[in-house]
Amino acid sequence: MVKRLSVLDAERCVGCQSCMFACARRPGVGGLESTSIWVKSAGGIRKGFAVVVCRACSDPPCTKVCPTDALVNREGGGVKLHTELCIGCHNCEEACPFGAIFWEDTQNKPEICVYCGYCANYCPCDVIALEEINRPVPNTPDEIKAESEASHAQ
């Protein structure tokens, strides 16, 4: 089974951004240049925080607009980036309605979660976790229909 990073409960998020620093630290550097997860205030800190990260769609809109097939579907949900094919057009960034595709300016490439779960080790409040995708996140028309029928049947 493939895995994805799940946001379990953003209401528990205190906005420490340790996850962002963890993601950026993976290559062994400090700072925040390349991170695939961002914690943003949900309209002012008094309203709490939103965690923005790739949700590993089973039918991702971002891959459909990639002109070079650099960004392709991962089997079981989510995406894979072949950096050498990427021309830095930003189409994928614009296609993601969550804003979960970030940009690495130095190399001019998208910065997308690789579902490694390193960040989840540094969440002090159990907001995020690496989880197996037991079934695809329903977002193809067929899946949505099936999901809806299943829930009506209950």
Next chain:
Amino acid sequence: MLNNDPLSRVLYIDLARRSYTIQDRSDLFEAGIGGSGVAIRLLEEECPPGTDPMSPENPIILAVGPLVGMFPLGSKAVAMFKSPHTGNLGESHAGGRSAVAIRMAGYGAIVIRKASVSPVYVVVEGEKVYFRDASALWGLNSAYTAGTIIRQNEEGSGMRTIMRIGRAGEQGVSYASVITETYRHFGRLGLGAVFGSKMMKGLVISGKRKLPVTDKRAYRTLYNEIYKAATESELMKKYHQLGTAMNVLPLNAIGALPTRNLQQGTFEGADQISGERLAQDFLGRRVACAHCPVACIHLAAIRYPYPKDPYFYKTSMIGYDHEPIFAVGSLLGGTDIRGLFHLLDEAEVQGLDVMSMGVTLAWATEAMQKGLITTKETDGLNLEWGNYAQYVEAAKRIVNQPNEFYKAMALGAEKVASIYGGLDFALTFGKNEMPGYHTGPGCHLGYLTGARHSHLDSAGYSVDQKAIAKNETLTAEGIASALLEEERWRQVLTSLVICLFARGIYTPEVVQKSLSLVGFERSAADIAAFGADTLHRKFAFKLREGYDPATMRIPRRIMETPSPAGKFDEELLRKAIAHYAANV
């Protein structure tokens, strides 16, 4: 320092010309490391002797350090300026996103020179600086609104901080604060008034970048050790559970909680304003500074009904800590939580330092009881212990300054008492209002001698409490030496810059290791000498600007109200001040 670390870059902004330059100041950072060590050197360069704090010549210096953006709790920015409140060294620290944003924008320090001729807010986006017209924001009733508008108008990618002032800063209240991210502040010593004098309504800073280390594997290992200590050890538990408000009950139990302008050291209503009570009934959310997994910021959710309109409510999220609760709770003798939080919120709306405001209002309340002032001075208000409706109105008048009395109130307790009488119970030290500890001679000596006149300078409350626990008698030399040692070490921590709440984690060994990983090879002796030198420089600046340890005023009240460490007299404090000054 590592060659490719942007720390050594200093951004110089000229508000009069609306121009900026970026200079490499490796010299400065090699010698001063960052934070306090660098800021005092920049202040020496930028602030000529005798500078009027409210003149364009007063610089604003913001500095971060090598551990910011690298390690957990490397989360503080240091501001230095000449304080309009004390007329001397102004140093104030803030968390929120401020420190990491400055570091991510690619700077170790930002220097703001001169003044704008019209309201402006400044936007630093990495390499670029924009000067935005702020005429429409000037005079806004609420600092919350100013923050919201700026947030909506500015894009900025990466980590971003939005510093802004309220009307208190615009109106020159000498203890006006600068608010960052709504719930953190450069609270003390009047940086907000300096912003206001320069017509700078706000300062937005953003950026993103990587920071180099000498050894990638060792970096991750040390990071994990520090992160584990920050999240799992007993050292930090009190900060993330009840927050600093957990101090209220223990201090009250030993008789060290300043109450009703320190006429007492115990408050009969302490249970009602304690961290435990607030957590149980009002805690609405906990939040953290950037890169701090501790999350000590506690917000109370308080629902206010509209008295004349049924089914209309407003729910406010209001930050609280021990110091604000002391300053507007026990010190003002109040337990009405809605009223107390309304006053805290008003301080936030106006952009006032809540501690100086509370202590000044406490003086005024006692002065009114004693007949030194009447409703003629207070513009009709009846200031009485715990009457928050009147206090909220008084806070507004401190900002609006409708008469001579409120003009003096806007300059703090020492100023207003020097005009209307009652200096003996004006609880200021070096003209700065006291924090919420009356543990004994140690804490007060700390307020008298500390570079910021703050309890965080040298932790005198801890010297007192250790002596109480061991049943020891404190000597003048003993206290002064203990404070000096602590204050020297804290210069190191505030140069890195780490949050002082993490002082138990960042031991000398951890400091040395972490500095080495970011390219500062320093021996333990070098680091200790650096701390002593930094404190010495600050003290020299203060002496230059007129600080006179021999003649400084000691409020009589602190010696009248018994402390848990027993009664102490002026002679002991004078001897200790002299010992501190001779050895600093």
